[in-house]
Amino acid sequence: MRAKITYLVTAxxxxxxxxxxxxxxxxxLEQGTWITVTLGVAVLILPVIGIWFLWANTRFVxxxxxxxxxxxxEGGLPVDELVRTEGGRIDRDSADAVFARRKAETEDAPDDWRCWFRLAVAYQDxxxxxxxRKAMQRAIALHENKPAGV
Known part of the structure; x- marks a missing residue:
């Protein structure tokens, strides 16, 4: 819930x-000189790019x-089985082991969005x-029955 509030405030x-x-x-632009019009157009491009970026990320999330x-x-969310240090950092060997399992699972079932979702979580960990992000995009595409490269 905290992440949603942070995202909404940031947006x-x-x-x-x-x-x-x-x-x-x-x-x-209203100033009308060639320099202010050029700068005005440049300044207007930034919000357009920003709005597109915000929209694309919101859609992805x-x-x-x-x-x-x-x-x-379905009861298929990955369980957090990572070993952590006393400070809360993830042990690298633990993350590597989980990642290797998720990678093998995805190689065994490359058309299963669930495997790609769990692989995305392992990459994020x-x-x-x-x-x-690429693994999650693949999971989304498979879930929505879109072609492989999307």
Missing amino acids: AVLVFYFVLAGSRGVLL TRANRLAVALEA ARDTPRA
Whole structure:
């Protein structure tokens, strides 16, 4: 719940920033000189990119959460079996062992979105965010019956 609140607050702050930056871009355009028009267009591009990025990430998180709910209903969510130090850090050997199991599971059933979801969690536990995101995208595509490369 805390993560959702943090995400919503961050999204609201970003939207406020986008509106503020967009209004400044419009003010620059209204000046009418070639330099202010150029800067105004540049300033307006940033909120457009930001809104697209926020939308894409919100869509990704929503879909990933939908998969988590479905997997939880089936009783298939991965169990946290990682060994942690006294300070709470994940033991690297423990993470590697879990990752190896998840990787083998995914290789055995490459068309099962559940395996890709659990592999994404293992990647995230190993702090490999790019691979975690790609594995989760694969899980989402398989769950939504989309072609493999999507």
